[in-house]
Amino acid sequence: ISPPGLAWRLPKGSDLVLELHLNRTGKTEPVQAAVGFHFTEEPPTNTCHTFKLGSLDLDFPAGATNTIVRDAAELPVDVDVLAVYPHAHFLAREMKGHATLPDGTREWLIWIRRWDFNWQGEYRFRKPLRLPKGTRVELEFIYDNSTNNPANPHHPPKRVLYGEQSTDEMCELGLQVLTHRPGDLQVLEEFGRRQRDRRVEAWLRGRLARDASDAEAMTRLGLILWTSNRSQEGWQHLDRAVRMRPDFAEAHYNQGVFLRFHGQPAAARQALETALRLEPTFPRAHQQLGFTFAQLGLAAEAERSFEKALELNPADTESRAGLTELRQILRSRGNPN
Structure with a gap:
């Protein structure tokens, strides 16, 4: 039994997802899953x-x-x-x-x-x-x-x-x-x-030690290095992944995100548009392209990108927030769109 005060707050509108891991038996089996919830009148006081x-x-x-x-x-x-x-x-x-x-x-x-x-x-x-x-x-x-x-x-x-x-x-x-x-x-x-x-970095480096041409490991290691304040080394890995596999959408996407956050929206646009040519239904690429267009002052293009991102992933809160902010700015400038 947990100590008091540790109830789990479930916000209104939450989706409850049940994931089952099943073993094969070699034949069709019926599955009837159930989840039990215990409720309390006391609000949580700790986490x-x-x-x-x-x-x-x-x-x-x-x-x-x-x-x-x-x-x-x-x-x-x-x-x-x-x-x-x-x-x-x-x-x-x-x-x-x-x-x-x-x-x-x-x-x-x-x-x-x-x-x-x-x-x-x-x-x-x-x-x-x-x-x-x-x-x-x-x-x-x-x-x-x-x-x-x-x-x-x-x-x-x-x-x-x-x-x-x-x-x-x-x-x-x-x-x-x-x-x-x-x-x-x-x-x-x-x-x-x-x-x-640290664990992810060790895993990715291990993958590259076993296969130096693993572009997926290369680009993901680039992101880890960048977000751990090793930007120069991170960029080297991101750029190398694109050169290794020019047809790999995720590598172009990661490169575009890096460029956007480093104040190079024009180059970021090119990388993200390349990712979308390779994978048109890439929701996060549409999202990041929306923010990139906004940086470039291209409001109509930003709006379309955010709308596409939300069409592909309605749960994308970042695109929704970006679209809301963009429309507020446009209204304040007298543009009803």
């Missing part, structure tokens, strides 16, 4: 956060029996751990998660000696586990991609990388935590974002 350890840079050769994956982080604030969420697929054999407090005390978060794919889920503490600022939380998962693993989905075993399909592999340990002081939640969220970017 949980799920902090994650893990790795995306997974590569398990066929026959490897004892591949160890580790990750660690030092908590920037005091937290109470309410629950843990271990996640892996069929190759995982053993899972360990523990915390080393600043005074050297070691606390187990979870230890599953013989992992079963059906055990992924929430493991709640009987009472919250207090971890002070400076605690080092660590993950160690062991994988077996050999015939010794009866759960191995590949016969014979084959190389397995990170991926969302059950026959791919994953490595993640989520910690549901509660902060205490005002501002600590924001500090923890920002810290988690940097940790996530």
